[in-house]
Amino acid sequence: MAISTSVSQSDLETAVEQRRNFAIISHPDAGKTTLTEKLLLYGGAIHEAGAVKARRAQRHATSDWMEMEQQRGISITSTVLQFDYQGCQVNLLDTPGHQDFSEDTYRTLAAADNAVMLEDAAKGLEPQTRKLFEVCRMRSLPIFTFFNKMDRPGREPLELMDEIEQELGLQTYAVNWPIGMGDRFRGVFDRRKRQFHLFERTAHGSREAKDTVLDLSDPQIEDLLQQDLYYQFKEELEMIEELGPELDLEKIHAGQMTPVFFGSAMTNFGVHLFLEAFMDYALRPSPRNSSEGEIPPTHEDFSGFVFKLQANMDPKHRDRVAFIRVCSGKFEKDMVVSHARLGKTVRLSHPQKLFAQGRQSLEEAYPGDVIGLNNPGVFAIGDTIYQGRRLEYDGIPCFSPELFAYLKNPNPSKFKQFRKGVTELREEGAVQIMYSADEAKRDPILAAVGQLQFEVVQFRLKNEYNVETLLEPLGYSVARWVDGGWEALEKAGRLFNTATVKDSWGRPVLLFRNEWNCQQVEGEHPELKLSKTAPVV
Numbered sequence: 084m085a086i087s088t089s090v091s092q093s094d095l096e097t098a099v100e101q102r103r104n105f106a107i108i109s110h111p112d113a114g115k116t117t118l119t120e121k122l123l124l125y126g127g128a129i130h131e132a133g134a135v136k137a138r139r140a141q142r143h144a145t146s147d148w149m150e151m152e153q154q155r156g157i158s159i160t161s162t163v164l165q166f167d168y169q170g171c172q173v174n175l176l177d178t179p180g181h182q183d184f185s186e187d188t189y190r191t192l193a194a195a196d197n198a199v200m201l202e203d204a205a206k207g208l209e210p211q212t213r214k215l216f217e218v219c220r221m222r223s224l225p226i227f228t229f230f231n232k233m234d235r236p237g238r239e240p241l242e243l244m245d246e247i248e249q250e251l252g253l254q255t256y257a258v259n260w261p262i263g264m265g266d267r268f269r270g271v272f273d274r275r276k277r278q279f280h281l282f283e284r285t286a287h288g289s290r291e292a293k294d295t296v297l298d299l300s301d302p303q304i305e306d307l308l309q310q311d312l313y314y315q316f317k318e319e320l321e322m323i324e325e326l327g328p329e330l331d332l333e334k335i336h337a338g339q340m341t342p343v344f345f346g347s348a349m350t351n352f353g354v355h356l357f358l359e360a361f362m363d364y365a366l367r368p369s370p371r372n373s374s375e376g377e378i379p380p381t382h383e384d385f386s387g388f389v390f391k392l393q394a395n396m397d398p399k400h401r402d403r404v405a406f407i408r409v410c411s412g413k414f415e416k417d418m419v420v421s422h423a424r425l426g427k428t429v430r431l432s433h434p435q436k437l438f439a440q441g442r443q444s445l446e447e448a449y450p451g452d453v454i455g456l457n458n459p460g461v462f463a464i465g466d467t468i469y470q471g472r473r474l475e476y477d478g479i480p481c482f483s484p485e486l487f488a489y490l491k492n493p494n495p496s497k498f499k500q501f502r503k504g505v506t507e508l509r510e511e512g513a514v515q516i517m518y519s520a521d522e523a524k525r526d527p528i529l530a531a532v533g534q535l536q537f538e539v540v541q542f543r544l545k546n547e548y549n550v551e552t553l554l555e556p557l558g559y560s561v562a563r564w565v566d567g568g569w570e571a572l573e574k575a576g577r578l579f580n581t582a583t584v585k586d587s588w589g590r591p592v593l594l595f596r597n598e599w600n601c602q603q604v605e606g607e608h609p610e611l612k613l614s615k616t617a618p619v620v
């Protein structure tokens with residue numbers, strides 16, 4: 084029998100009210116590492132910016148993959164950075180960056196309550212941001228937009244906002260408005276308090292920025308800003324205030340309107356203002372869909388789900404960590420919970436709190452928090468654990484892979500290990516496995532969203548299963564599941580420029596060389612419904 088924890092309803096409500104959880108979505112080089120670091124700096128979690136960066140530089144400098152993994156430790160894929168701000172606990176779910184891009188990046192968004200969309204103001208929307216945005220949209224996550232690098236020449240603020248409106252179909256509301264740009268970037272106007280924040284550059288922003296705050300009506304402002312900048316600002320402000328929408332919190336929480344901020348993470352411009360507004364507007368941990376309907380975070384019984392598994396690559400420490408998002412109730416160390424899929428009980432010992440610097444042990448956690456548990460093979464992606472009445476949270480779907488390769492085992496005597504390894508790595512969610520629709524081709528096809536996933540699979544097959552493998556890349560880059568399965572596919576007849584494979588559950592998946600081929604087939608066969616994601620069964 085599971086032992087229930089004792090937490091009063093009001094303590095639980097307070098804990099939920101004090102939690103904010105988010106992930107940053109961006110394209111490489113937009114400044115995610117820099118912004119993360121500055122958020123930690125303002126959150127008082129680090130005292131001098133540079134810690135996160137130094138760790139990253141170290142990572143890149145190491146050539147040996149194995150060593151690299153050790154360096155990266157728990158941070159190779161997403162970890163959680165926690166800090167206290169204004170009496171609240173902020174959980175930043177760190178999504179893996181460029182070289183590390185994998186399905187974990189998408190899965191992390193399944194555990195997030197809010198997303199911060201970070202764009203380089205000179206570039207606007209970029210491909211990886213769009214992909215991650217689509218995943219946020221599936222969950223209707225609230226999106227906060229931060230236009231970074233305002234200290235460099237960039238695109239016009241209005242044009243950047245228009246791009247979001249037109250291409251993502253999100254309404255924009257500028258919470259602050261920039262004054263100048265590039266060499267003439269003088270700060271921002273905060274529409275919440277109707278104050279100017281004029282910034283002074285600090286040495287690479289390693290300390291909190293000093294800013295001069297002036298009211299909108301302060302006569303000094305005209306002297307402090309050059310005349311042309313001042314008039315341009317006035318004109319733009321008038322325009323967005325007259326023509327732009329009102330701030331609508333409900334729309335923000337429904338993922339239909341995005342609050343917009345301008346700043347420069349490197350020099351700290353606007354980071355503080357962003358964080359303050361974020362604390363007010365962000366969605367608190369909210370109810371989640373389950374087999375028993377929506378479960379509110381204040382539900383008295385603890386529950387959560389696994390969104391990521393992390394294998395330690397160091398053979399001396401063969402531990403696996405399961406990352407669990409707490410959804411309801413209170414988590415306590417050594418708690419005994421039910422495992423929905425296996426139908427058995429598990430004791431949650433050695434929980435870990437994860438931070439940039441390493442792991443710390445953890446005594447308790449609340450909805451919106453993430454805990455790391457040593458995973459002796461009992462957890463898979465999407466698993467639900469709970470106390471009290473049985474429930475299962477909606478699973479995390481498979482996401483459309485973009486890289487495909489046959490995985491070959493050249494040594495027939497290793498067949499058993501090969502098969503076991505491939506099955507276990509698939510179950511763990513390290514990679515998707517597909518098979519050719521042609522029965523004669525038996526080799527599994529690895530399907531991934533990032534190159535690193537291939538490397539991890541080959542490395543682990545060699546180290547943990549003692550099988551050397553070969554990869555034979557396939558020239559496809561787009562995959563779509565066919566709604567209606569094989570029957571629907573057969574009805575559609577012959578399709579050009581596609582290959583048909585089946586996923587681990589025997590469902591048909593179409594592979595295309597490029598997006599254009601995919602659109603062509605969709606155009607020629609409007610009856611064929613294709614999906615970018617598919618449920619895990």
Ligand code: GDP
Pocket residue numbers: 109110111112113114115116117118180231232233234235346347348349350
């Ligand atoms: P990531 O790949 O998104 O994590 O990006 P980084 O944080 O590593 O930043 C990429 C590059 O942009 C680095 O050289 C940063 O110093 C630079 N950078 C980040 N933020 C700013 C900014 O606000 N202004 C300027 N000028 N450069 C920035």
